[in-house]
Amino acid sequence: MSDPAPLxxxxxxxxxxxxxxxxxxxxxxxxxxxxxxxxxxxxPALLLLLAMSVFxxxxxxxxxxxxxxxxxxxxxxxxxxxxxxxxxxxxxxxxRALTTLVYVVGAVTLQTVLGFAIAYLISRRTHGxxxxxxxxxxxxxxxxxxxxxxxxxMLDAQFGVINSMLGSLGLGQVEWLTGQRTALISLIxxxxxxxxxxxxxxxxxxxxxxPTYLYEAASIDRASEWFRFRTITLPLVxxxxxxxxxxxxxxxxxxxxxxxxxxxxxxxxxxxxxxFHVYKVAxxxxxxxxxxxxxxxxxxxxxxxxxxxxxxxxxxxxx
Amino acid sequence: MRYPxxxxxxxxxxxxxxxxxxxxxxxTTAAACGGGQNDSAPKAPATIPELTKDxxxxxxxxxxxxxxxxxxxxxxAEYAKERPNVTVKVKTVPxxxxxxxxxxxxxxxxxxxxxxxxxxxxxxxxxxNGNILDITDFVKKNIDVKAYNPYLLAAYGQxxxxxxxxxxxxxxxxxxxxxxxxxxxxxxxxxxxDKPPQTWDEMISVAEKCQADNPGVxxxxxxxxxxxxxxxxxxxTVNGVYGGNLWNPRTRKIDGVLNDAAGQEAMDVLVNKxxxxxxxxxxNWFIDEVNAxxxxxxxxxxFNWIAASGGLxxxxxxxxxxxxxxILDKLGFAALPSQKTNLVPLGGMGMHVSxxxxxxxxxxxxxFMKWFEQADIQKKWAAxxxxxxxxxxxESPEFLDAAPFNQVYTxxxxxxxxxxxxxxxxxxxxxxxxxxxxxxxxxxxxxxALDDIAKEQQSxxxxxxxxxxxxx
Numbered sequence: 001m002s003d004p005a006p007l008x009x010x011x012x013x014x015x016x017x018x019x020x021x022x023x024x025x026x027x028x029x030x031x032x033x034x035x036x037x038x039x040x041x042x043x044p045a046l047l048l049l050l051a052m053s054v055f056x057x058x059x060x061x062x063x064x065x066x067x068x069x070x071x072x073x074x075x076x077x078x079x080x081x082x083x084x085x086x087x088x089x090x091x092x093x094x095x096r097a098l099t100t101l102v103y104v105v106g107a108v109t110l111q112t113v114l115g116f117a118i119a120y121l122i123s124r125r126t127h128g129x130x131x132x133x134x135x136x137x138x139x140x141x142x143x144x145x146x147x148x149x150x151x152x153x154m155l156d157a158q159f160g161v162i163n164s165m166l167g168s169l170g171l172g173q174v175e176w177l178t179g180q181r182t183a184l185i186s187l188i189x190x191x192x193x194x195x196x197x198x199x200x201x202x203x204x205x206x207x208x209x210x211p212t213y214l215y216e217a218a219s220i221d222r223a224s225e226w227f228r229f230r231t232i233t234l235p236l237v238x239x240x241x242x243x244x245x246x247x248x249x250x251x252x253x254x255x256x257x258x259x260x261x262x263x264x265x266x267x268x269x270x271x272x273x274x275x276f277h278v279y280k281v282a283x284x285x286x287x288x289x290x291x292x293x294x295x296x297x298x299x300x301x302x303x304x305x306x307x308x309x310x311x312x313x314x315x316x317x318x319x
Numbered sequence: 320m321r322y323p324x325x326x327x328x329x330x331x332x333x334x335x336x337x338x339x340x341x342x343x344x345x346x347t348t349a350a351a352c353g354g355g356q357n358d359s360a361p362k363a364p365a366t367i368p369e370l371t372k373d374x375x376x377x378x379x380x381x382x383x384x385x386x387x388x389x390x391x392x393x394x395x396a397e398y399a400k401e402r403p404n405v406t407v408k409v410k411t412v413p414x415x416x417x418x419x420x421x422x423x424x425x426x427x428x429x430x431x432x433x434x435x436x437x438x439x440x441x442x443x444x445x446x447x448n449g450n451i452l453d454i455t456d457f458v459k460k461n462i463d464v465k466a467y468n469p470y471l472l473a474a475y476g477q478x479x480x481x482x483x484x485x486x487x488x489x490x491x492x493x494x495x496x497x498x499x500x501x502x503x504x505x506x507x508x509x510x511x512x513d514k515p516p517q518t519w520d521e522m523i524s525v526a527e528k529c530q531a532d533n534p535g536v537x538x539x540x541x542x543x544x545x546x547x548x549x550x551x552x553x554x555x556t557v558n559g560v561y562g563g564n565l566w567n568p569r570t571r572k573i574d575g576v577l578n579d580a581a582g583q584e585a586m587d588v589l590v591n592k593x594x595x596x597x598x599x600x601x602x603n604w605f606i607d608e609v610n611a612x613x614x615x616x617x618x619x620x621x622f623n624w625i626a627a628s629g630g631l632x633x634x635x636x637x638x639x640x641x642x643x644x645x646i647l648d649k650l651g652f653a654a655l656p657s658q659k660t661n662l663v664p665l666g667g668m669g670m671h672v673s674x675x676x677x678x679x680x681x682x683x684x685x686x687f688m689k690w691f692e693q694a695d696i697q698k699k700w701a702a703x704x705x706x707x708x709x710x711x712x713x714e715s716p717e718f719l720d721a722a723p724f725n726q727v728y729t730x731x732x733x734x735x736x737x738x739x740x741x742x743x744x745x746x747x748x749x750x751x752x753x754x755x756x757x758x759x760x761x762x763x764x765x766x767x768a769l770d771d772i773a774k775e776q777q778s779x780x781x782x783x784x785x786x787x788x789x790x791x
Contacts, residue, residue: 070426071448072742090791157600159611178602180762264415266545267602268757283419284745285779286426287790 064293071286083293093294095269096277099184103273104252106188107195112245114192115199120233122200123207133204140197148261151190152177155262183263183271190258195248202244206237239316246309250302274298360446360493361674365456367689368682376406377683379670380421380432383411384606386498386626386705393703394687401690405683414605415546418745425450430673433680434687436497437671438548439474439737440744446478446493447742451671452681454688455491461689462495466709468732471496475669475708480568480740483662484733493671495688496708498626500666501731502556503724505613505621505628508651510536515653519560519588522620522656526596529619538596540618544605545756548748551738552664554589554755556622556655559662559736561585566739566776574777578769581659586765590758602760613650614638624666625724626706628652632722652724654731665735667706701725743779746790750775 064083066076087093122132139147154161155176163173176186210233218228256275259265265272272280278298282291381387387409394407410432412420418441424430425448437445445451454476458464464472473481476494481487504522506515510529516522526538542549555565563581566573576582598617601608606627612618614630614637630636631650632643640646655663670691672684690696697707701718706728712718713729739747751772758768782789 071422071444071450073448086789086791092791158598158617163600173599175600175602175760178600178760180760260415263603264544264546266753266756267760268545268762269753270757270762280749281790283423284749285743285790286422290790 060292061296063289064296066289068289068292069286070288076289079289083290084297086290087294087297092269093274093277096272096274099271100253100255100273100275103184103188103191103255104249106184107191107252108245108248110188110192111196111199111248112241115196115244116203116237116241118196119200119203119207123204133201136200137197139194140201142194144194144257145261147190147194148258151186151193152262155186155190177263178267180267180270183267187255187258187262187271190262191252191255195251198248199241199244203237203241206240207233210236239313242309242313242316246306246313250306253298253302360449360451360453360491363452363454363457363672363681363685365460367457367461367685368678370402370682370686371679372404373679374404374406375679375683376408377434377680377687378432379407379409379434379436380430381409381411381436381668382414382417384414384627385629387411389704390497393700393705397696397699398687398690402683402686405687407687417547421445422450425673425675428675430675433673433676433684434670435673436668437494438668439665440548440740440748442476442478442493442669442671443480443740444742444744445671446491450674451493452674453491453493454495454672454685457685457688458492458495461685462692466694466711467496468708468710470735471499471708471732474665474735474737475667478740480737482568483736494669495692496667497670497691498667499706499708499713499728499732500624500626500668501663501728501735502552502622502655502666503625503628503727504653504655505618505623505631506651506653507536507616507619507649509649510619513651515651516620516656519557519656519658523588523592523596526620530596533619536617536619537598537601537612538619539593540597540601540604540609540612540621541593542605542609542622543594543597543601543756543759544603544608545752547605547752548738549605549752550755550759551748551751552666553622554586554751555736555738556662556664557589557593558582558585559660559664560655560658561588562659568739571780572777573780574773576773577776578773582769582773583766586755586758586769589755590765590768594759602756616649622655625728626667628724629704629722647723652727654727654734661734662736663731663734665737667708741780746779747776750779 063076065078065080067079067083068076118136122129122136125132153159155163157163157173157175157178160176162176166172166174174182176182214232215228218232223231254275255273256279259271259273259276260279263271265276274294275298278291278294281287281294379387379390381390388411391407391409394409398405398407418438421430421432421435421437421441422444424432425445435445435451437451442451446453458476469486470481470484472492472495473486473490475496476492477486477490478493479490481490504515507529510533511525516525523539530536530538542553544550558565558577558581561581561584563579563585564576567576597604598612601612604612606623609618609621609623610627610630613621613623616638632646634641634643634646637646639649655661670684670688672681672688676684691700692709694709694711697709697712698715698717701707701712701715702721704721706725707713707718713732718725719729738744741747754763754768754772754775757763758765763771
């Protein structure tokens, strides 16, 4: 029985060989085969990523400079930046961008305030904290389509339970999904119902991580509740909360499903978001070139805003 | 522990992997670039090719509503007697996804259905893109065209679109009627009397009185949603009744035609006279919501598609009576009132053959169509709950006695008018839907909405160079 071969190696992930390698060619081939092994292990995932993610993105980028249509076929003619110019100067797009902005600001602000408030209240409880957290998380687990469908029934002006409850309180009927202003508010409320738990969860994680000795020291100094919240809790939870806000803002910016189910963009186009508009351009008119440029511009907006936001976060961290 | 140093150049395997990835991208790009050629519609043979004896599933695609389920049950019961090796499957999608579900598969040049059931207005898009077979020769050899009202045959198959009420015998056919349909007026006999209003103005005043006399019951219920073609069909119906036109098909003019004096009057009637008689919050109602309002006794007069009205007679779904007879004591069905014209909307769909189906399935699809259009099968389809298109079936007791609204359809056939059957239909109808919906819900004035429709639709027609730029 031979001695066991040494199991350490200079290269992480490299399997040690029991037989000493021959000098020259065999040493090189061993190095190559290790590399080859690494490539062999990573290539399926890389190829999948290329085929499913990178290629469609590059393909969309190419199409965005053309007048290609997925149904009408024929060779794609290069329009260069014509699609981009058309989108950036279109009053229709400006209107959808404003709707999306109002929606993102409204929904994310409401979710942040509510989510943080709920997390703060839960963090102060000692009993039933786990159960409460689990119950609050339920809406987040549901599919947005399912959420949209049952809220559509609940918000129905004639047959919905919300108006029925308002009626029993002696209040009048509200046209939740068909009023020009109420439709967007309804979208914000439904999104808030579903996604406040996400902010709550992140905020709760931040609140739990605040060292208790800081509160103890503040108590010794007889600091007020508000002072403790303002100078200890909020500054420590703030960076984490901002990351949650970033995630929610990106999600809200892409909103499609709730609009599709609840209002179809109506009344008129007053709740049409950018994503819903892209869908119409892509699948009603099959204006694939324009839709690709529209999608690319949306990605660029998210990337630029995220970069600015991350810089702010880094600055906050450094301070 | 040492880690490999990063170098400026990739190692040999790294470069190979990079080259492989680049090659894959190029190959995928080449694959994606290919196959995008625009073909004109391929021709179906005049004679049905030999049919397979092997088990075969003949797939349809339609939206999810009662006639789709009735068709599957009927075809599997009856067609199986002639072709026992064939199973018929009607795939259904939500109504709002119907167009997308078919045309995204057409765009991929691969379909999981053999017989797409297209709305009459989808034909132009499908024909222009070469998605469905030209069955002109097949129809000449296998179908008795004289058995149909010419406009019905044209509406569900002819492209370019026929003039209202006519068929161009020299034009090509791409489909055959599957399910005829139009709007019926549903009225509460117990609230407004047995005699239905005869004119549109009379209908509005009857609904107004009924609403005033019956608190909690709205005068009218009709489609107002901005999805599918809901609000657009409502406006087009009123437009037709008040003597308006949707467009001039010869000059392809919409601006100045749709929003002329008759069009403006129609929009004014719809928004200022009809809308105030509807239930609060009904601005997103479509087929199901209108039926629910009728079944719950919440509407004096309603308008809905005949093919979707069967559920109104089901006591389990209605508060109007414990039996079908009790419900029928309260509900009446009549053809739409007339005003300046007697036009009614053409609904229903035709069946077509996917150009991307295997040859055996295409042959079976043609055989099914030939079988389905026979006189006795059309009568059986009528008895099974379908709306046939052959004149003899429409006048047969099997059809007229099957449901109380079937007579309405037979009476309405000579009065039908369709929308635009052009490749740009999906965008035209979306423009009309969103603007009519905006007017009905107070987001735009009637005039503003109508002018916007005309302007935006005209711009779609004018810019339709057949390519994918524009479209905003």
